[in-house]
Amino acid sequence: MTAAGRSRRALLVVSVVLLVSLIAGLAAGAAVISPRAIALALLDRLPLVSLHSGLQPNEEGIVFQLRVPRVLLAAVVGGLLALAGAGYQGVFRNPLADPYLLGAAAGAGLTVTLVVVFLGGDAGVAAVPVAAFAGAVGGVVLAYALGHTAGRGGGTATLVLAGVAVTSFLTAIQTFVQQLKVDELQRIYSWILGDVGGGWEQLRMIAPYAVVSTVVVLLHGRLLDVLSVGDEEAVSLGLHATRVRFTVLLAASLATASAVAVSGLIAFVGIVVPHVVRRLAGWSYRVVLPLSFLGGAAFLVLADTIARTVLAPAELPIGVVTAFVGAPFFVAVLRMTRRVET
Amino acid sequence: MSGDAAGPGVPAVEARGLGVTLGGRPVLADVTLSAAPGEWLAVIGPNGAGKSTLLRAVAGLVARQGEVLVNGAAVDGLRPRRRARLVAYAPQSPALPPDMTVYDYASLGRTPYISYLGSESARDREVTRSVLERLDLDDFATRPLGHLSGGERQRVVLARALVQQAPVLLLDEPTTALDLGHQQQVLELVDRLRLADRLTVVTTLHDLSLAGQYADSLVLLAAGRAVAAGPPGRVLAEPLLTEHFGARVRVEPGADGRPLVHLVRPPLPAPISAGDER
Numbered sequence: 001m002t003a004a005g006r007s008r009r010a011l012l013v014v015s016v017v018l019l020v021s022l023i024a025g026l027a028a029g030a031a032v033i034s035p036r037a038i039a040l041a042l043l044d045r046l047p048l049v050s051l052h053s054g055l056q057p058n059e060e061g062i063v064f065q066l067r068v069p070r071v072l073l074a075a076v077v078g079g080l081l082a083l084a085g086a087g088y089q090g091v092f093r094n095p096l097a098d099p100y101l102l103g104a105a106a107g108a109g110l111t112v113t114l115v116v117v118f119l120g121g122d123a124g125v126a127a128v129p130v131a132a133f134a135g136a137v138g139g140v141v142l143a144y145a146l147g148h149t150a151g152r153g154g155g156t157a158t159l160v161l162a163g164v165a166v167t168s169f170l171t172a173i174q175t176f177v178q179q180l181k182v183d184e185l186q187r188i189y190s191w192i193l194g195d196v197g198g199g200w201e202q203l204r205m206i207a208p209y210a211v212v213s214t215v216v217v218l219l220h221g222r223l224l225d226v227l228s229v230g231d232e233e234a235v236s237l238g239l240h241a242t243r244v245r246f247t248v249l250l251a252a253s254l255a256t257a258s259a260v261a262v263s264g265l266i267a268f269v270g271i272v273v274p275h276v277v278r279r280l281a282g283w284s285y286r287v288v289l290p291l292s293f294l295g296g297a298a299f300l301v302l303a304d305t306i307a308r309t310v311l312a313p314a315e316l317p318i319g320v321v322t323a324f325v326g327a328p329f330f331v332a333v334l335r336m337t338r339r340v341e342t
Numbered sequence: 343m344s345g346d347a348a349g350p351g352v353p354a355v356e357a358r359g360l361g362v363t364l365g366g367r368p369v370l371a372d373v374t375l376s377a378a379p380g381e382w383l384a385v386i387g388p389n390g391a392g393k394s395t396l397l398r399a400v401a402g403l404v405a406r407q408g409e410v411l412v413n414g415a416a417v418d419g420l421r422p423r424r425r426a427r428l429v430a431y432a433p434q435s436p437a438l439p440p441d442m443t444v445y446d447y448a449s450l451g452r453t454p455y456i457s458y459l460g461s462e463s464a465r466d467r468e469v470t471r472s473v474l475e476r477l478d479l480d481d482f483a484t485r486p487l488g489h490l491s492g493g494e495r496q497r498v499v500l501a502r503a504l505v506q507q508a509p510v511l512l513l514d515e516p517t518t519a520l521d522l523g524h525q526q527q528v529l530e531l532v533d534r535l536r537l538a539d540r541l542t543v544v545t546t547l548h549d550l551s552l553a554g555q556y557a558d559s560l561v562l563l564a565a566g567r568a569v570a571a572g573p574p575g576r577v578l579a580e581p582l583l584t585e586h587f588g589a590r591v592r593v594e595p596g597a598d599g600r601p602l603v604h605l606v607r608p609p610l611p612a613p614i615s616a617g618d619e620r
Contacts, residue, residue, distance in 0.1 A: 003443065003484070219459050225446070226453050230437040236401050237506070238426030238454035283441040 003282060007291075010281035014291050018075075018298040025071040025301040026063055028309050033059050069199040073262065074304040074318070075297035076203065078269055080210055080259040082296020083289060085270020086277075087217045087252035088140070090224035090285050091245045095333060096160045098270035099136070099256035103166035105267070107139020108132040108260035110174045117181045129209050132257035140253055142166045157334070206258040213258060214293065216251035220244060221286035228283075266300070266319045268326020273299050275333055352414040354379040354542035355400065355429070355510045359408035362392070362399050362566075369395045370406070370566045377559070379509070380540040382533070384553040386577070387563035388587050393546040394434060396563060397512050400544065401431040412510055426454035430508040432499045434515040434546075440488025444498050447487055448474055451505025473504045477531070493524035497531070504535065511536075513545040517552065525549075529556050550603040554578050555596070562586060574601050 026042075027035040033055070041053035041063065055063065081099055088097035088104075099105045111131040119127055147162035223244045226234050231241040259266070273295040274288055281287045303321040310316060353376040362370040370392045377383040385393045399406040402417060402425055410417050412428045420428075430451070438447065451473075452466040474480045477497050482490070490498065496516060503511055516532065517525040533556060536543050547553040553560055553574070560577040562570040564586040570577045578601040583591045590606040 003446070222456070222461060223458075226450055228437075228439050228442070229447070229450060230433075232398070232403050233431070233433060233436060234453075235403055235422065236426060236429075236431040237450060238421075238423035240422060278441075283439060284446065 003284070007281050007287045010277065010287065010291055011294075013280060014277070014294045014298065018294050018301075021298040021301040021305070022071060022075065025074065025305045026067045028305050029062070029067065030313055031059065031062055033063060038063060066199075069203060070304070071301055073199065073203055074300045076206070076210055077259040077263045077266070078273075078296040078298070078300025078303075079293040080214070080255040080296070081266060081269040082273035082292040082299065083214060083217055084252040084255040084259070085296075086274035086285070086289050086292040087220075087224075087248050087255070088270070089274060090220075090227060091248050091252065092144070092159055093228060093230075094159055095275065096157070096271065096330075097163075098268065099252070099259070100265060100267035100270065101160050101167070102163040103139035103143040103170065104136040104253055104256045105139070105260050105265045106167040106170040106174070107135035107137070107142070108257045109135070109265050110170045110177075111135030111138075112261060113174045113177055117177055128261045129206060129257060132261040133209070133254050136253040136257040136260065137250065139166055139170060140249065202262040206262055209254055209258040213251045213254035217248060217255065218289050218293075220248050220251075221284070221289045224248065224285035224289075228285075264319065266322050268322050268330060269296050269299060271333060272322075272326050272329045275329070353377055353411070354381070354413060355544065356411045356414075357396075357400055357408060358411075360396065360399050360410070361407035362395050362404055364395070364404070368566060370399060373408075373561075373563070373566070373568045375400075375544075375561050375568065375571065377510075377542050377544055379542055380536065381558045382536060382543045382545070382556055383559050383561065384557035385544065385546045385561050385563060386548070386550060386553050389548075391563040391586075392566040393548075393563055394514050395566075397431070397514050397544065397546055401429055401512050403431070423454045426506065426508070428508050429510045429512060430503040430506040431512040432503045432514065432516065434518055436499050438487040438495060438498075440486060442487050443483065444479060444485050444487065444490070444501075445470065445474065445483040447498055448479070448501040448505050451502040451507075454506065469507065470505050473501050476535075477501050477504075492520055493527060496520060496524070496528050500528070500531065500535075509540075510542045510544070513543065515546050515548060517547070517549065525552065532556075550578060550583070550591075551601075554601045554603065575599075578603055 023035045023038060026038045027033050037053045037055050037059075040051045041055050041060065043049050044051040044053055084099045084104070085097065088099065088102055089095055091097070111134055112128055115127045115131040143159065143163040143166040146166060147159040223239065226237060226239050227241060227244060234241040234244075274292045277288050277291040277295050281291055300318070300322070303325070304318050307316040307318045307321045356376040358374050360370055360373040361368065373392075373396060375383065375385075375396075385396055387393050395404065398404045400410055402410070417425050417428065449462065449466065449470040452462055452470060455466060456462060471480070474483055477500065479497060479501055482494065482498070487495065487498065500513075500516070503513070511532075513532065516528055520528060529552065532543060532545075535541060545557070547557070557574060559572060560570075560574055561568050562577050562582060569586060570582055578593050580591060580593050583589060583593070583603065590608055592604045592606050593601050594604065596602045
């Protein structure tokens with residue numbers, strides 16, 4: 001199959017999975033609503049389309065006021081995390097790079113906690129995205145610097161080990177801050193384990209950051225492909241390798257920060273999704289980046305659907321679901337990259 | 343010599359007073375080299391003499407002192423994309439992502455012709471295709487780099503450099519890790535392309551006989567300095583090689599008059615006989 005044919009097939013597969021997971025996410029929950037009726041009701045909302053969905057008014061309320069914003073937020077967060085993961089993987093030429101494992105998510109988590117705890121109120125809420133961004137960049141830079149000094153050319157695992165160390169350290173500080181303010185504990189705790197229940201308000205808060213970071217990362221697909229042959233050769237081809245890596249690093253960190261600011265720490269989306277996409281669509285970042293966004297959206301909507309149905313009426317933190325799927329997957333990817341390296 | 347942009351007598355590539363310091367240690371000092379349009383210049387020297395660094399300095403990949411001129415014009419002021427249209431560089435062990443296809447890899451050579459956020463034009467694809475065809479790689483176009491043999495990989499790297507359409511080609515040890523037959527094939531190919539396109543080729547070569555066979559002129563580097571330069575017959579001289587390589591060699595003219603360098607085994611030490619006293 002040609003590369004273009006392969007990408008088209010992959011796009012089709014990912015789009016279908018996304019569509020199915022969106023409808024499943026809207027249908028599942030405490031009140032089970034017919035997926036068909038939801039599909040009709042959604043089509044009915046399109047301009048120039050008029051359909052009778054058969055939804056009761058209270059069901060309409062559940063779908064459009066509760067579930068649509070929740071599913072959308074999950075989709076956006078999942079898309080951002082997977083896109084950030086793919087972007088970091090290109091920047092570091094490391095298939096194990098992930099917003100969570102790199103320390104970006106933990107950095108954002110710490111700064112957001114600091115802002116929530118010490119600023120509080122409206123000022124705190126307004127500062128959340130900026131704080132998250134600063135924290136995400138700080139986390140990655142710390143992990144990268146640590147990995148760089150710890151082992152020059154130490155392979156893909158060194159960066160991840162450094163990231164894990166940074167993540168643990170920053171999370172420890174975060175826990176310390178929480179314990180200082182035990183009264184805030186419940187609020188922060190539920191946020192840290194991942195939560196996409198925030199709705200329209202949170203979507204609006206991160207929209208500008210999400211759009212900018214997504215667009216910037218997507219525009220750099222071809223340049224990340226050039227970088228994949230190494231900085232020196234990229235420079236000999238006339239590319240500002242450092243500028244490209246820096247730009248994508250910032251944009252991926254902004255994407256991570258936007259996701260973390262509304263959903264807390266959700267691990268493994270950034271590894272699992274780009275990896276599956278590569279298996280489907282090949283190596284080129286021009287295809288991997290956009291498909292990772294769509295695939296990440298599907299993955300997190302499904303994870304959220306499982307999280308709120310499997311123990312219903314209780315809700316499982318979404319990070320538990322992604323870790324449950326992602327951790328074994330991570331081991332598989334690690335084994336595969338080790339085999340390639342040796 | 344005719345048909346060159348800068349007129350007759352102007353070298354295609356010239357370096358003056360190149361100096362490179364890596365980690366506080368001077369690796370190159372005051373190296374000068376020059377290659378006429380269509381000429382093959384080989385950089386030789388013992389391990390650690392700075393051959394690869396010299397190539398990377400000419401390519402603008404390491405911070406350096408001194409000046410590099412292409413067709414008589416300094417490259418330092420040029421934008422990176424402009425410079426990449428003049429000088430193509432292939433490292434000794436290029437990173438070849440195993441899943442990338444031959445076509446996609448070769449097409450990276452079009453990078454200097456594509457704007458920052460742009461994408462390939464029909465012309466870019468056309469150039470890539472024709473180079474692959476020329477190097478008998480068209481059947482390999484969709485094959486992943488991880489599935490190639492050493493000789494095929496070297497041809498693919500060469501293809502990427504040619505797709506760049508630069509008049510000056512810098513090749514760092516193009517025959518590394520190839521067996522005799524493939525070494526010859528790659529060097530013959532480089533030579534054919536050089537003659538057909540009037541490319542100026544600068545290579546590092548650790549095999550002195552190969553350097554003597556293919557290059558029009560040689561630069562001998564030792565401890566970061568150019569200690570000899572000129573036609574193979576002059577640079578491949580026994581006293582020079584003995585001094586700078588610490589090797590016992592014999593240099594003989596080959597059938598075409600170009601020098602062949604042979605290693606000569608030092609006389610054996612006196613055999614240790616069983617009756618020696620302990």
